[in-house]
Amino acid sequence: MKMRNPPVNSLSLEFLTELLISLEKLENDKTFRGIIITSDCPGIFSAGLDLLEMYGRDPAHCAEYWKAVQELWLRVYLSNLVVIGAINGISPAGGCLLSLSCDYRVLANNPKYAIGLNETLLGIIAPFWFKDVLVNTIGHRAAERALQLGFLFPPSDALQVGIVDQVVPEDQVQSTARSVMAQWLAIPDHARQLTKNLVRKPTADRLLQQRDADIQNFVRFISRDSIQKSLHVYLEKLKQKKG
Numbered sequence: 001m002k003m004r005n006p007p008v009n010s011l012s013l014e015f016l017t018e019l020l021i022s023l024e025k026l027e028n029d030k031t032f033r034g035i036i037i038t039s040d041c042p043g044i045f046s047a048g049l050d051l052l053e054m055y056g057r058d059p060a061h062c063a064e065y066w067k068a069v070q071e072l073w074l075r076v077y078l079s080n081l082v083v084i085g086a087i088n089g090i091s092p093a094g095g096c097l098l099s100l101s102c103d104y105r106v107l108a109n110n111p112k113y114a115i116g117l118n119e120t121l122l123g124i125i126a127p128f129w130f131k132d133v134l135v136n137t138i139g140h141r142a143a144e145r146a147l148q149l150g151f152l153f154p155p156s157d158a159l160q161v162g163i164v165d166q167v168v169p170e171d172q173v174q175s176t177a178r179s180v181m182a183q184w185l186a187i188p189d190h191a192r193q194l195t196k197n198l199v200r201k202p203t204a205d206r207l208l209q210q211r212d213a214d215i216q217n218f219v220r221f222i223s224r225d226s227i228q229k230s231l232h233v234y235l236e237k238l239k240q241k242k243g
């Protein structure tokens with residue numbers, strides 16, 4: 001599955017909806033046993049959640065958006081398919097969450113690429129379920145530092161901390177992802193799926209038990225003047241970077 005939402009594969013409401021529909025089709029088609037998620041945008045896996053869906057929007061829109069974000073996470077995280085991330089570009093925040101929700105992550109060895117939950121750098125906070133997935137992946141202490149400091153790990157650090165499973169030359173990302181897929185598909189589906197569910201369900205349940213409260217919390221938080229100001233400053237910085 002090649003994500004194509006130029007210029008930066010930001011996860012807009014429209015794009016999230018498209019991804020959800022595609023994933024549902026694949027999940028329901030019993031001829032598919034696995035998917036490799038990668039990007040069609042050169043140098044960018046995904047710039048994460050679309051800031052324009054959270055900036056200057058009314059509460060109803062923010063609530064609709066957040067529900068779609070939750071939905072995508074639950075669908076990928078609990079998918080019965082083998083999900084491999086072929087991360088061929090930078091992958092901050094929501095892009096990192098998407099990567100972390102895969103069963104295995106292969107990152108291209110390019111010093112321009114980085115991956116991490118950088119929310120604090122934007123003046124916002126990673127929701128508890130983003131945090132849970134990071135803690136599950138790299139451990140409590142490493143997650144504590146990474147989250148507070150908004151670390152974006154370059155490839156060698158990403159491998160060392162365990163936020164990705166493998167770093168390979170850029171031209172080998174797709175072939176490596178395919179070899180990894182073959183290894184995972186060698187396991188009987190029912191055994192692998194039930195085991196995946198056993199490991200992941202408690203984390204997903206934490207959100208499933210309080211989805212509405214999580215939406216309300218997001219809407220309250222994102223609507224604050226101070227948070228809107230932080231987003232404004234960050235968006236301006238992105239614009240100025242272009243010169």
Ligand SMILES: CC/C=C\CC/C=C/CC(=O)SCCNC(=O)CCNC(=O)[C@H](O)C(C)(C)COP(=O)(O)OP(=O)(O)OC[C@H]1O[C@@H](n2cnc3c(N)ncnc32)[C@H](O)[C@@H]1OP(=O)(O)O
Pocket residue numbers: 007008010044046047048049050051052090092093094095118119122124125126127217218221222235238239241242
């Ligand atoms: C209680 C819980 C509360 C809140 C939780 C909220 C959680 C949020 C999680 C997130 O995912 S927030 C998003 C975090 N993402 C980022 O910090 C990435 C920001 N983008 C970049 O750093 C760069 O754009 C890039 C490194 C990805 C690519 O750089 P480059 O190739 O130089 O492109 P540009 O910077 O020129 O960007 C092109 C174009 O795209 C716009 N854009 C970039 N990222 C986003 C985004 N995430 N959402 C919306 N739009 C984005 C950028 O502003 C440019 O727009 P122009 O109109 O100026 O062309």
